[in-house]
Amino acid sequence: MTYKMIRFILANSIVHYGDLMEFSGLSRKTIAKYLDDIQKMCPRFDVKLVRKRNVGIYFEGNTNKIAAEFKISLNKVDIESREMQILEFLLKLDHPILLDDLADNFFISRNTLIRDLKKLKNKFEIEITSSTQGIYLDQKQNKNLTAKVIKKFGVATVKQKAHDAKFVRNFNIPTALTKYIDKENLEIIQKVLADFVFATHLDINEYEYESLLIHATLAIQRIENGKEIYKDQLIDQKAEIIPETLNLVQLLEKNFQCQIPENEIEYLNIHIIAIKSQEISITQGSNFSNNLTSFLKESIDDFDDLLIKNLIIHLIPAIKRCKLKIYIKNPYVEQIKVKFPVAVDQATKLVSKLQKEYKVIFNEDEICYLALHFESFIERKSKNKQEIKIAIVCSTGFGTAVLLKQQLKEHFPKISTPRLLSVQELIENGVHADIILSTIPIVTKNIKVMQVSPFLNDKDLHRLSNLINELQQSKYVDNFFEKLIHVNCISIIKNKITREDAINILSKNLAKENCVTTQMNSAALEREKLSSTSLGIIAIPHGNIREVKKPAIGILSAKQGISWGEDNVKLCFFVALDKTVANKLDDIYSYFYDLIKDKEIVKQLINSGTPEELYDRIVRK
Template sequence: MDLNKRQIQLILILVENKREPDYLPLSAKELSSKVNVSTKTIYKDLLVIGDYIDQYKAQLVKKPRIGIYIKGSDRNLLKILTGIDLKKDSQYLDKETRRELVFSKLLNSDEFITIQDLSDKYYVNRQVILEDIDDIELRLKSIGINLQRKSGKGIRVELNENQRRKILTQVISRQLFNATTTINEHSLRIINDNKLSISKEMITEVDKVLSNFTNKQNMILNDYEYQSLLVHLLIAIERIKLGKFINSDHWGHSETYLVESKVLAKDLEKKLNVKFPKQEIYYIQLHLIAAGKKRTNKIATDLGKNTLLHGYLKDFGYDKQLYEGLLLHINSSLNRWKLGVSITNPYKDSIIQKYSYAFEAAVNLKKLYEQKYHTKINDDETAYLALHFEAFLERRRASNNIIQAVIVCSTGLGTSQLLAARIKREFSNVKVKEILSYNEYLKFDAKNIDLIISTIELDEGVIPTIYVSPVVSTEELKNKIRMAINDKSELTDDNLLFNSLISERNILISKVDSWEKAIRMLGNLLEKNNVLQKGSIESAIKREHLSFTSFKNISTPHANPKYVNESQIGVLKLEKPVVWGEQLVSVVFFIAFKGDVPQAKLDEIYDRFWDVLSNEKLIKKIILSGSSKSISNLLKGK
């Protein structure tokens, strides 16, 4: 069945809407505004669309006063999408991908671009493009850049070449390293060459040249350094072809890596028919200096000498893997920080949102290095540091969940060995330290043992003990172990601890015109309720200046633990959203945790908190709530 361009667009809108966590059926009027036709035309199109999706065991539902939606499994939605005949020169894109492409098009153009040009290029109506531009304008404002709008001419971004490339680096990195590259059931997106600002052929060719160069020159780059250099070269080549050059003459005074930079430029010139002027070669040189040749054996000799890092980790907690991992990372990053060469982390937003505790640890560490080296470390670098902390926390969680056990039987042989083998195979969280005979048990130091599993009667002791037959069933063994160690994950309400931090008295609905005022308003309420001490508000504002805690329509400012009297989470629901970094924020969660909260409890709190923050349907209900009580009940799952 042939579908026209508009009908394909309507299918994609309905499928994308179905994939939203808090999706609501769309009315015919809403659909008509999205594709800029009458509701009468929409209903005609829906007849065709209904027949088309029937063949994929899905259903187009039209309910009066409720709306229009597609009913079907993810697998069937995927089949609908893959069954669409996409013309090679057409772009049927999800919202985020389209906005990235519009953004990169603006960044690559010095001339005005009309809304109609963008509307025609991406097969959406003018209103959709205007919403895209509003989103892009907010991003630019957050970094102090204005979008020019001129009636009759269109829009453009006025930037110098250095600024333009810096922002392009972020956009292209997201496209290359944070995009779904295949069609699958978990991400219903159609990815093709048209979803990249730079052609796949160009990316492949530059990647080959750079890979060969690093091998020949013995340049040892980690993944994000290699990715960063690759993106820089791609953008440089595209801009050089447009006759746009970086202003970097002052970088040519050093001989360090100048020869290598000329070699790399020559390799690219041969392969891609492009000419690198000297200032562009100096810019490559700067990136190579920032990366440098890192010899593992040389770095290893410096382990233990970094008193700044060691001093910080002594208070946070660490193992050898965390210490060495951070030290190696920081060692390779110092050149970048000093030279002001930034790398782009395509996973930054996800790391900040999902690993907020680890990111907070990274922010505090980077502050120390900024002070020592008089430099500025951006959120992309900080997010990479956070991954080291999160890996350590995961190791510690795994270690804390391991039950150290001994098996006791009359001889320590035979059937007890069978029991130990079964436990090893079937219980990943139980580690059998020893298999003991009764006589060995009497002499054994059980100081670090969590559980005794015995096939014979023992004198009563302080360590939890279970008695089993050597051929006990797996289910019985599992139940006895769980009861003996009081497995909290099974026996307690996971939300109980988080809910104890939510109080109606610490929830506010109000209106402010800046993020600083939002923090002050909520902070004053928490001070009044004796949750916070004086000084907490200024410390939270100071923390935001290090790295904004906003994402999507939420922000999570922190109070320094030394100013906290009682662990609580304050909530401010804003009547109108405010600009907070790059986001428009509607709900503020002021996190106030005392410094003595055990790590295990923090893990439990943050696990539940992440569930709340990532639940878009719940956040939308909070935004629509009219009272502190209803917000409290929503957060507590009532």
């Protein structure tokens, strides 16, 4: 155990007693004895074992000698790299391995390993099989696993060629992945695809390009290794091989001097059909676009013509991709969920209806792409609402006023365009505004006035920001959030619980207060299946609007955490809102966004001992 602890400390740089207890399963007292033994060994390696309260346990000095003795690399490995290494290890393994042995191999605790494996299962949709002999990957069950790994860790770039100044796509893979994909083949196929795109004039985006490149390279690799694609990796209904696919097959066969089997041609055909989906009818008949337009207008409560048009353009190829079980990666899922929760919720509701109507499955990446169209609509709509109006009065000339206007547009882009006035215009006509910015003193009874210099400094911007927030609160919110919270709908949970437990507790609390029906619990759980509502340590679950009797928000604080997919949520807001508060949705979700950023108030809410204490803290915020 002494040697295992030395390797664990070296591998993790700094550890704490809790880490060592979790890793070894020993008590703090026993670990202290082992650390005493390690300290006695340190002079032999010219290092010192440091144990500092609130800092941690680590080796001080040149650790190369002790690292060499215990065969441990000192290169720091981040969590994602470690997960990748674990996946590589399992892919190479031809027999089961015990969890404890696998954890020891990577100098991590059993619990840390279990968390890493859970993330890998979710990230790559792999099946990890357990038996009495240990765990292992059955690669036949893990469709496209290699392609998923490569696409996740590959790096796509656009480079300018030196000889003719043209730009070309380039896809590089880390050295660690060369065991999965032949780098030379990859380079040849990139040239093949350049010729293919030029000959067919396909409009191919980077996600489609990467997907086709990876799968074409793996297809050649399978052929060279005499391993044809599994039948169960193909879609149920055989699609007609289109001319573009035959063009690519001819190019591949010519460059690699091989014959591509029928199954591989079918698989490449799926990807090219997805690329061409905007040109190919995805249902029988030619009225699909019209039918989809009607469906969207019936399914979405609030929209404009531009939203419907943008959704049509996006959904025609998206539905085709989903029918073929091809999904594009959205690299901004987490940012979209945090910044645009209202839009994500609207996209999720639409997806629920689309899946039933068109018999397809949309993943979270697709949902968040749709959310961007809804967010654009929300932004357009918000411009029509009453806004904070600012007037600029300047005595030193029009140029100075324009300078102030430009600074306002830069720092407060959502504020309506300021009106520019001379002092004479103000005296003769007055002004209708919420705030007057002026370079000279102005006294008025009903309008807030700020005297500033032509160059807004940080102090001016801070004062103006506070003034705008103050006016917005008094104008639009009116302590609305506070009115939605009831002490009886707040729960403090001491033990670790599941997402299902949390939603059940919250929905029951709201039902007792006659805020929701008893069906809200199952509605919220169904909503979670489409897209998780967790945002780090905070979650905002909600169900069907039909189950809301009166608008309310339930709150649950769980200091030990709630297992919520990959996240460990500690603060949960159950949002039960209906159409009566539709005009307040932006304000409510803006509150959540501000709350997520305020780490101190979040910490206070999580540490609240009673529902009354939590209520007081959230109201005081």
